[in-house]
Structure formats: structure tokens, C-alpha cells
Amino acid sequence: MATVEYQRIGKSFGAVRIMRDISFKIEDHEFVVLLGPSGCGKTTLLRMTAGLEGISEGDLKIGEKRVNDVHPRDRSIAMVFQNYALYPTMKVYDNIAFSLEVAKVPPAEIRKKVEWAAATLNLTDYLGRYPKELSGGQRQRVAMGRAMVREAHVFLFDEPLSNLDAKLRAHMRTEIRQLHNRLKTTTIYVTHDQIEAMTMADKIVVMRAGKIEQIGSPDDVYDRPASKYVADFIGSSAINFLPGTVVVADGVPAVDTATGRVPIDPATTAKPGQKVIIGLRPTDILVDSAGPLAAKSVLLERLGHDAQLFCDGPDGRFIAVVDKAARFAEGSDVRFAVPTSKVHVFDAGTEVRI
Secondary structure (H helix, E strand, O other), rough: OEEEEEEEEEEEEEEEEEEEEEEEEEEEOOOEEEEEEOOHHHHHHHHHOOHHHHHHHEEEEOOEEEEOOOHHHHOEEEEEEEOOOOOOOOOHHHHHHHHHHHHOHHHHHHHHHHHHHHHOOOOHOOOOHHHHHOOOOHHHHHHHHHHHHOOOOEEEEEOOOOOOHHHHHHHHHHHHHHHHHOOOOOHHHHHHHHOHHHOOOEEEEEEEOOOOEEEEEHHHHHHHHHHHHHHHHOOOOOOEEEEEEEEEOOEEEEEEEOOOOEOOOOOOOOOOOOOOEEEEOHHHOOOOOOOEEEEEEEEEEEOOOOOOEEEEEEEEEEEEEEEOOOOOOOOEEEEEEOHHHOOEEEEEEOEOOO
């Protein structure tokens, strides 16, 4: 297996610089997700790792070896693409075996590796079929099997689940993570889906406009987002943002917003009079008749296990996750509270966490 290290990586297309100063290290056996919206640079970084894109600045090391100028076939990587990239005229067995045949591996060894991969991925009964005879999930497993038999040191996944329906995506998330747990291969996975990142990653690299916004475990980026951008990107129910000003009331720091006065952590470095934005996750907000936040109910959206209450307040739309048995008449006044430890505070100018 291998580590992967990016040392001040940059990328330019002509005079246009799209990425700069990307520096971090992926440890041996880690499952790392590059997360961000379209155009943030995550796929370009993955392609540079694979050798499919040149590196304009900095050094890329795989297993302590600088590989900037090493041919893709000599980097000991295997890549699984979004569109599967299977050969339609080849059966599943031949698709999985193809790279080994090109490398002139003995037929007996090829058969052993293909059968091992097929058994691991529950594809044994499909080795004689063509890709068109498989479901989307089965095709994705064939692509994974083709990567597995190469015994690469690093697996690269480029949004492999984006073409699947929601139920199958959830199933394949589990399969890929279980496969990683068995093989322990260093894995770099690109996605724009924060649920995939949160459920699969050991470490998440949140990217924005060719730069790294935050690196951390799923818990780190959810519980302590480094910026308003990260807080907004992470979380399956959209976080609420309220602009306000820091005050001190009875010795307790708080933020005055149009929706209400919200106490904040006394350990905060925010100064009285400072303009800030507070972030409140819907799952952290409590319905409380004596709470400091006030809004009017608009819609109760039932989700089965709980419900989302949509409200309108002075700062705009406000969402809270409530008990599914709750009842709120449209237009009724609702008050909320939030634990001080769950209030995220960002500087209004830089949007960086305080």
C-alpha cells in the first residue's frame, strides 16, 4: 500500500491559474474524500494524481516517490470512472481481465484474480454476461473489479455513484466502504455529495475554487466547520444563517439578530460590536416557548422518523427539525432555543469561524 502526498500543487491552463498551493498527506490505508461543487478542482486533482493531467506547480508523491513525470501505468494506481468505462463487446470476465492480459500475466493467474474479484463483489454469476445485460450497480462493481485485480497501491474513484438512483447509491456506498475495510487500499474518492462524504470517509478535504477550505474527519467538518462555506455545504438539512452583532448581556456574550438574541460560547474570541453570522443546524434547534428566537410557521414537512418545520422570520426562511407528532398551524408564532455549544459563529467579513 502507499501514502499520497501533495506538496504545494498548482494547476494552470495557459495564463489561467485554477488551482494553487494544495498541500496535504493521505496516510496508508486511509479513505479520503475530495468534496466540493462542480468546478472546485476536485476532479482535476484526482486526474493529476492518476497522471491524466499534468502538474503545473509543486510535487506529488506516491509511496514517498515523486511521480510528477511518471507515466500513469507506472504509478500503481487504479481508477474507477463515473461512466464505468467498460468495453461493451467484452463479457464481464474479459473486462475485468483486460489489463492483466495486456500486461501478459499468465492465464492461470488471471483466472485466479478475476474469480477472486468476482467472488468479493458478488459477480461470479455474471462473468459470462455483457455490460448491457447488467444493472447500473453491477456495472459499477465490474469497474471496481477491474481496479482490484491490478493490485494497485491507490484506488481513485471519480464520482462513481452519480449515475445511479438514490436507493442504489445508498447500497453502493456501503459496498464500497466494506470493500475498503477488507482490502485496506489507500483510496481517494471524488464527490459533490456531502452524504457520500460523511458516510464513507476517514477524512474529508473540502474544496472551493481550486483551494482547500478545510481538512478533517466527518465529525470535524460537521461539528466545527472552519468557514460559513463549509457549514453550508455539510449537513443534510440546510443550516440556518442569521447575521448579527456581538453584545455582552449580564456578563454573557450573545449575538443580537433580527430573529432574536442568541447566547454564544463564553470562550469565543468575538468582540462586542463585531459583525458576525451565526449558523444554527436544524437538528440542534429546540421548540421552546421561552426561547429567544421567534418566527412564524409556514409548512411542516414529514419525513417519517421526524419532520422539518419551515418558518419565516425577520432574517428569512428558518428550518427546525421537530418531532413527527408535532402540530403547528400555518402562520402561528413559534419560539426556539439552541444550546450555546451548538451555535457556530463566523466573522461577517471573512466568513471564517471565530
